[in-house]
Amino acid sequence: MEPSVGEESPRVLIVDDEKVIREILSDFLTMEGYVVRTVEDGAAALRELERRSYNLVISDLKMPGMGGLELLEKVSERGTNVLTVIMTGFGTVETAIEAMKKGAYDYILKPFKIEEVVHVVERGLDRQRLHAENIRLKEAVSLYKISEAIAQSLSLDTVLDLILESVLTEAQADVVTLLLKDPRTGQFRERTRRHGPHADNGFVGELNLPEILEQYRQDIPLLAHGLRALKFFDAPPEDKRLVSFCSIPLKVQDRVIGMMNAYSYTRGYKFSEGQRRMLSVLASRAAVSIENARLYEDLVSKNAELTGANRSLADNFRATIIGFAHALEEADKYTRGHSERVAFYSSLCARGLALDEPETERLVQAGLMHDIGKIGIRSEKLNKPGKLTPEEMSMFRTHPAKGKRILEPIPSMVDLIPGAWCHHENWDGSGYPRGLLGGNIPLLGRVVAIADCYDAMTSDRSYRKALPHDVAVAELERCAGAQFDPELVPMFTRVLEEHRVEAVTQGVATPR
Numbered sequence: 257m258e259p260s261v262g263e264e265s266p267r268v269l270i271v272d273d274e275k276v277i278r279e280i281l282s283d284f285l286t287m288e289g290y291v292v293r294t295v296e297d298g299a300a301a302l303r304e305l306e307r308r309s310y311n312l313v314i315s316d317l318k319m320p321g322m323g324g325l326e327l328l329e330k331v332s333e334r335g336t337n338v339l340t341v342i343m344t345g346f347g348t349v350e351t352a353i354e355a356m357k358k359g360a361y362d363y364i365l366k367p368f369k370i371e372e373v374v375h376v377v378e379r380g381l382d383r384q385r386l387h388a389e390n391i392r393l394k395e396a397v398s399l400y401k402i403s404e405a406i407a408q409s410l411s412l413d414t415v416l417d418l419i420l421e422s423v424l425t426e427a428q429a430d431v432v433t434l435l436l437k438d439p440r441t442g443q444f445r446e447r448t449r450r451h452g453p454h455a456d457n458g459f460v461g462e463l464n465l466p467e468i469l470e471q472y473r474q475d476i477p478l479l480a481h482g483l484r485a486l487k488f489f490d491a492p493p494e495d496k497r498l499v500s501f502c503s504i505p506l507k508v509q510d511r512v513i514g515m516m517n518a519y520s521y522t523r524g525y526k527f528s529e530g531q532r533r534m535l536s537v538l539a540s541r542a543a544v545s546i547e548n549a550r551l552y553e554d555l556v557s558k559n560a561e562l563t564g565a566n567r568s569l570a571d572n573f574r575a576t577i578i579g580f581a582h583a584l585e586e587a588d589k590y591t592r593g594h595s596e597r598v599a600f601y602s603s604l605c606a607r608g609l610a611l612d613e614p615e616t617e618r619l620v621q622a623g624l625m626h627d628i629g630k631i632g633i634r635s636e637k638l639n640k641p642g643k644l645t646p647e648e649m650s651m652f653r654t655h656p657a658k659g660k661r662i663l664e665p666i667p668s669m670v671d672l673i674p675g676a677w678c679h680h681e682n683w684d685g686s687g688y689p690r691g692l693l694g695g696n697i698p699l700l701g702r703v704v705a706i707a708d709c710y711d712a713m714t715s716d717r718s719y720r721k722a723l724p725h726d727v728a729v730a731e732l733e734r735c736a737g738a739q740f741d742p743e744l745v746p747m748f749t750r751v752l753e754e755h756r757v758e759a760v761t762q763g764v765a766t767p768r
């Protein structure tokens with residue numbers, strides 16, 4: 257692991273072909289508390305800069321091989337965050353100024369006083385610290401914004417996209433991958449995302465997961481550059497030379513739920529310790545959000561499963577009951593199709609009453625179920641020609657209450673009870689089973705009563721032939737206010753008439 261910039265003693269690299277100068281500067285700066293290394297020319301300096309990170313380079317201007325100016329150019333080409341101070345002999349101030357134009361931070365004239373050098377180095381490092389603090393502040397602000405955005409999203413896909421996008425921009429990585437641990441298998445392969453122009457498979461290589469997890473376990477920050485990064489790969493990235501690699505665990509409490517990996521293929525661009533720490537902060541927020549999003553998605557899918565199961569349960573019940581009703585009607589040719597027709601006339605009433613969709617559906621279902629209580633009443637006795645005996649009549653009159661009892665235990669059908677229970681109540685209070693009066697009779701009961709009677713009158717029965725439409729309508733009108741709701745009857749006859757006209761002119765399907 258590299259010592260990080262700004263954390264331990266600042267690192268200074270001295271580049272000079274004169275051994276004496278190298279030794280003097282090294283001794284004094286070491287005494288001042290800096291970590292100092294020395295090399296004898298520009299090429300050696302570049303190699304050293306590849307290997308380790310430095311805060312400051314003090315370079316002679318004229319050296320055999322690569323000189324100070326060329327070194328300066330190469331360093332600024334690589335974009336590394338290192339300050340360069342040029343040393344030059346008396347009389348070449350113009351060259352020193354040229355060096356400043358090329359990006360040198362300062363220059364020192366030879367022969368130098370050692371305090372002067374120390375002063376230049378201190379000033380440079382101060383400026384560098386300030387600069388780094390500024391960057392950290394900016395990073396903190398953008399990190400806060402990203403964290404907020406991630407925390408606000410409950411969709412796993414959105415969370416993952418946000419994380420990848422922000423790691424790419426904040427760390428200026430070429431490739432970023434996210435590996436999530438599959439909670440069932442424990443394998444890291446559930447989701448992998450690659451972004452960026454280098455996002456081909458070959459460029460991410462095959463990770464050495466045990467090695468990486470071991471580092472996580474020991475809490476060792478995983479930031480490695482160049483060849484040193486390769487120990488974290490079973491198969492290194494192909495085609496491209498990996499410059500820098502950073503891997504951050506996604507942890508919830510102490511559980512590793514995934515990993516976030518940043519790759520740099522840009523020459524000279526290494527991730528810094530500061531960036532690694534920034535990614536760690538991001539990762540800890542991301543891990544919690546990923547976990548939340550997963551929990552939420554689990555909840556949603558479980559809920560959907562449950563709703564589906566409930567619905568199919570309710571549908572099953574309904575289908576079973578309708579099946580019973582059909583079986584009941586099948587047994588008696590006179591009532592065949594009666595429930596469906598009552599449902600249809602009820603839907604016409606819903607249209608006349610301008611009911612909304614759920615209320616209309618409720619009315620149709622209530623029509624379908626209204627005689628469900630006849631299950632269990634022996635129909636052959638009730639459909640005989642001629643009048644019912646008082647005993648048969650009282651048995652027949654139990655069917656509304658029976659219907660209520662059948663529907664009661666089924667939550668999705670409780671709403672339909674008024675249709676079954678109250679369709680034999682009369683407006684004037686003379687009906688059964690409870691003798692309810694006028695508006696006390698639920699609307700469902702009042703509507704189904706009219707639909708039921710109209711269909712009964714216009715169908716053949718064992719004891720009489722079907723009555724014509726006009727006669728049935730006249731009968732409904734005659735009984736309005738006594739048996740039926742006086743306001744519903746004219747409404748019903750009006751929509752019925754409209755429907756008959758529609759049926760004739762447009763060929764609309766009609767149950768009659």
Ligand SMILES: [Fe+2]
Nearest residue numbers: 626627679708
């Ligand atoms: Fe009935």
